[in-house]
Amino acid sequence: MRSARGTLAAFALVLLSACSPSGATEPAPGEPTPYNAADIEFLQSMVPHHEEGVRIAVLAERSDREEVRLLGGAIEATQIAEIETMSKQLNDWRQPATPPPDAHHEHEERPSTAPAELGALEQATGAEFDRRFLNLMIAHQDDATQLARQEALTGQDPATKELAGRIDRSRTAQIEQMLGMLG
DSSP: OOOHHHHHHHHHHHHHHTTSOOOOOOOOTTSOOSOOHHHHHHHHHHHHHHHHHHHHHGGGGGOSOHHHHHHHHHHHHHHHHHHHHHHHHHHHTTOOSSOOTTTTTTSOOOOOOOHHHHHHHHHOOHHHHHHHHHHHHHHHHHHHHHHHHHHHHHOOOHHHHHHHHHHHHHHHHHHHHHHHHHO
C-alpha cells in the first residue's frame, strides 16, 4: 500500500498535468474561426469559478492535516495556472475574461459558493474545518466537471475541449481523493 505522502505526490502530478497551455491562437485573416460561443462561454465561466476555487483552496493552510494542506496547495497552483491559460486564450480571441453582466440572463446562474458557506468554513477549526473544507471543495470541483463536460459536448476549439477534458479528469480524481479523506 502506498503511503499518504506518495499518494499525494502522485495526485499533485495529476493536478499539475492539467496546467499545460492550450496553444491555440486567433486564426489568420480569411481563415475560419476555430472556436464558437460555447468555447468562449466555458472559458469566461471557468475564470471566475477558478478564482473562487483559489480563495477556498488557500484556506486549507488552516488544516491540522498535512494531506489537506497539500491538497489545497496543489488545487491552488493548478487553478492559478489554468486561469492564466484561459485568460490568455480569451485575450488571444479578443474576448473579455468574464462575460458581460447580462450575458446569461436567459440561463440559470453559474454555480458559485454561497457566502454563508465560505463564512462557516472560515470560522471552523479542527476536524470540523476539514469536514467543511472537503465537502465545500468537492461541491466546487463537481461544478467544474459539469462545466467541462458541457464544453466537451458543445465546444468547437480542439485546445479548449482538450483543456475541458483535463479539468474533468483532474477534478474527478480530486473528488475521489477528498471522499477518501472524509472516510
